[in-house]
Amino acid sequence: MRELSLHILDVVENSLQAGATRVELTIEEDLTADHLTVLVRDNGWGMSEEQLARIFDPFFTTRTTRHVGLGLPLFKAAAERCNGSLTIASELGSGTTLQATFQHSHIDRAPLGNLPAALMALVLSARECDLAYSHRLDGREFEFDTAQIRAELGDTPLTHPVVRKWLQEFITAGEAELKQPGLT
Ligand SMILES: Nc1ncnc2c1ncn2[C@@H]1O[C@H](COP(=O)(O)OP(=O)(O)O)[C@@H](O)[C@H]1O
Ligand SMILES: [Mg+2]
Secondary structure, X not given: OOOHXXXXXXXXXXXXXXXXXXXXXXXXXXXXXXXXXXXXXXOOOOOOHHHHHOOOOOOOOOOOOOOOOOHHHHHHHHHHHOOOEEEEEEEOOOEEEEEEEEEOXXXXXXXXXXXXXXHHHHHHHOOXXXXXXXXXXXXXXXXXXXXXXXXXXXXXXXXXXXXXXXHHHHHHHHHHHHHOOOXX
């Protein structure tokens, strides 16, 4: 895939499929160590050891709509191509944690891509699941937690047009400021 944000969407989609009510997504760009790490932790129903053992097999999927599950094998291949790795830990009944690492400067590393668009899609699609997001770069951090935002909003849903517009601007500005501090 051309953008890591698409892999991220895919992985969080798995968390939602697994009934998660809370997903923590952390992106860490450590330019000194030349690492880019994507961490996704969910509280979904998790996987048995047997399921976990087959997770990188493209012919293993518990989905019934399409018969080849390529999300994880592709993400793993992308990481390994960039001197990185993808690991998953999971426990039935408590959740799943996925970590993908990349050499930040690797020539084959796809850009993060349009993170604001991916985040908006996640925040708006999964109304019953909260997203705790953190993106760190060069000692700076942009973070939000939809649980907190929803608590402040009271009865107004995240999908309310005014909230949606505010979220879009908040996320776009947060990501832009992270990349080029002082410009926004
Ligand atoms: N976070 C998760 N929680 C529980 N099961 C998961 C999770 N991520 C992946 N899986 C399991 O691994 C399978 C393969 O995932 P994936 O490669 O993304 O393909 P697909 O989503 O198309 O099935 C899923 O069908 C699901 O059974
Ligand atoms: Mg998937």
